[in-house]
Amino acid sequence: MTSVNHPSSAADEVRRSFGARVHSWVVSVDHKRLGMMYVAFGLFFFVIGGIEAAMMRAQLAQAAGKFIDPTTFNQLFTMHGTTMVFLVGMPILLGTANYLIPLMIGARDMAFPRLNAFGLWLFVFGAALLYYSYIGAQGLYGTSAAPDVGWFAYAPLTSKTFSPGNSTDYWILGIMVSGFGSITTAINLVVTILVMRCPGMSLMRMPLMCWMMLVTGILVIIAIPVLTGAQAMLLLDRFLGAHFFDTQNGGSAVLWQHLFWFFGHPEVYILVLPAFGFLNEIIPVFCRKIIFGYSLMVAATVAIGFISLSVWAHHMFAIGMSPELNAFFSATTFLIAVPTGIKIFTWMGTMVGGRIHFATPMLFATGFIAMFTFGGLTGVMLAVVPLDWQLSDSYFVVAHFHYVLFGGTVFGIFAAIFYWFPKATGRMLCETKGKWFFWLLFTGFNLTFLPMHISGILGMPRRIYSYQPDRGLEIWNLLSSVGVIFQVVAVALFLWTVIDGLRRGKIAGNNPWNAWTLEWSTTSPPPEWNFDQIPIVGSARPLWDVANPHDPDSRHEEHI
Amino acid sequence: MSVVASEQPIWRPSRGKAGMICVIAVESCIFLTFVVAYLFYIGKSATGPQPKDVIELPLVLVNTVALLSSSVTVVLSVKALERENFGAFCRWLALTIVLGLWFVGGTGWEWKGLMQDDGLYIGTNLFGTTFYSLVGLHLLHVVVGLTMLSIVLILGAFGLVRKRHAHSFDMLSWYWHFVDAVWIVVFTTVYVIGR
DSSP, X not given: OOOOOOOOHHHHHHHSOHHHHHHHHHTOOOHHHHHHHHHHHHHHHHHHHHHHHHHHHHHHTSTTOOSSOHHHHHHHHHHXXXXXXXXXXXXXXXXXXXXXXXXXTTOSSOSOHHHHHHHHHHHHHHHHHHHHHHHHTTTTTTOOOSOOSTTTTOTTTTSTTTSOSSHHHHHHHHHHHHHHHHHHHHHHHHHHHHHOOOTTOOGGGSOHHHHHHHHHHHHHHHHHHHHHHHHHHHHHXXXXXXXXXXXXXXXXXXXXXXXXXXHHHHHHHHHHHHHHHHHHHHHHHHHTSOOSOHHHHHHHHHHHHHHGGGOGGGGOGGGOOOHHHHHXXXXXXXXXXXXXXXXXXXXXXXXXXXXXXXXXHHHHHHHXXXXXXXXXXXXXXXXXXXXXXXXXXXXXXXXXXXXXXXXIIIHHXXXXXXHHHHHHHSBOOOHHHHHHHHHHHHHHHHHHHHXXXXXXXXXXXTTOSOOOTTSSOHHHHHHHHHHHHHHHHHHHHHHHHHHHHHHHOOXXXXXXXXXXXXXXXXXXXXXXXXXXXXXXOSSSOHHHHHHOTTSOGGXXXXXX | OOSSOOSSOOOOOOHHHHHHHHHHHHHHHHHHXXXXXXXXXXXXXXXXXXXXXXXXXXXXHHHHHHHHHXXXXXXXXXXXXXXXXXXXXXXXXHHHHHXXXXXXXXXXXXXXXXXXXXXXXXXXOHHHHHHHHHHHHHHHHXXXXXXXXXXXXXXXXXXXXXXXXXHHHHHHHHHHHHHHHHHHHHHIIIIIIOO
């Protein structure tokens, strides 16, 4: 492989005025710029959502706290949940896919570049609409500000009677608009992966992350429209007097729950499958081994995709469904733990006997495996119907899903940022700061969420702004709140690491981690056209083949 | 960076086809949501009018025939464009639009009767809620389809549609077939099962 010196576009950028530079980003249809903007917007909202969480923890640090009033607390947990799912998880994961997929499959861009830009700006507009509610939702009624109905917005709390003003409308429209953005991006991803692969790259030679993103894209295509449809019904209820969720006229509040969770449960796999994908790229590289069980991993991913569509009502055990339904959804929930477990063992099988190098991405990947497994196990506990009746809507549930979404998805995101930052910017992030960041975040995360299991079992309910003293809850809540301090310091350190890395980071070169997939064959950052010549691959590890022409992978390929 | 030349070319769908299949999948999921809500609420209206009192099948059947025939005419239009017979392309496309407009007008006529004679509005009862939203969602898709077909017709009338656009026009016709196919589902739900 020859290294070609590209005319440096960075030097041109310095000479242009600030306005021209902003303009070039706004009008860009380049998948790399759009991907970076997705991630940047996502990190921005990660900080906002984190501030909201920190305020709630400040209120709950002591019994009968007086820091914020109940109305504000309702708005905070609604906005925190909505922000973290729709404005942090989705854009960062879809944005990373946007950046990496064309590079990984040897394409010059996504299948539909302009649709790609359209999706990003729909997302930004939806996010702005949601947060504008703080100012705009007062409306003619003067009764509300930000949405305060919880991130799953159960009926009939969302009806005009119980939620006057426009706060719920901002929630609906903000999510709907950003949802259309996610759908367009998902369509783009699926089509890109199916159509744009370079010569020689069969489906079973794709980097595993592409498989995860393919299944994620298909899940987005199936799940998000159901939420959009349900939200359209809610809008009809609120503005045209329809009765979908109006219990006084025969409507059903339970229908909303079914529709919401039919979206909501695939959504958690939408949020975690891409993170699985990051691990599949990172772990083999830092163990210096080929992934253990490629086809097993693909099969497990596809199985998760299918089963995730049939587990939704395990969020609804407490509403009094029939025993048959309870048994069915309990069984499917146990079942989905099997392919997920296969993945955990596949990663561990990759690590066994490898020369493991604990750089920051690998630290986060290992942290992911431990924390996600922990959260997965409490998930299996919650699939036991009687136990769920006991623990539903308690802090145990909060602890459970933060272990999978924070300990899982967010750790995966940070692993990905530390791993691919050199590719995207051409500079390395500081390893020392990165390791401090990991250990601070890991400590703070466990200090916050581990005690929540206990306060939940002791009976602390979700979404209540206060609790009484002398119920044995004080110490656990105090520990949870102290953990937030560690996390705040950690995130501040992370932001400093990124800014410092952008300005003074070590120059990375094309392939700083000595990895094997196509994105590392081009320059860092890649030119706008990605590859001077469209690559031709003969195995799942094309760069290994180039480095070891005497023993290429293609010679050992399993033929399926 | 070729190491081992690929043994055989890999099958790939066209970009347009894969994209349109994804769009159709998204739309199907939205429709399914409303169909599920419709089926869920059949017979649960507390007050009248009930479906069996107000639905007039003959009018709807005529509309259905018009919409389903438009699927045939749009295929003829695509074929004509592929053969570079631009006159036939425009005529069949115009007929497709007329048939689509017939469906829109017929549905408008049906709704006018339901509202003025039977007093059925979206807020009257659960039947009204689910009926107007499901049929209305479909109508919205017909209108979107007609808008896109009309744009093609206007461009075609000015001679701007050439043979190289045939694939794109074919993809548009897939959308139109989808709108027709969904109507069969909506028709079965509303006028057969729900009646």
